[in-house]
Amino acid sequence: MIFDWSYGFAVAMTVRAAQEVMLHHHFNLEVDGVLDTLFEIYGNMVDEEMAKEEIEPFTFLLVLRKL
DSSP, rough: OOOOOOOHHHHHEEEEEHHHHHHHHHHOOOHHHHHHHHHHHHHHHHHHHHHHHHOOOOOOOOOOOOO
């Protein structure tokens, strides 16, 4: 599978790195091509939204402390 190296691709691969195992186990996926297609579509959607307007990324931090 060939991806364009774009902002959407970078976002899709970052999300994939964090979510792939969970999605694989949750949906009991036996074929890896399903996730390839899913994240390719997701990357394209991010690129389309970026073309419409600038997307402002945000970061949040959660600190848990034992009382």
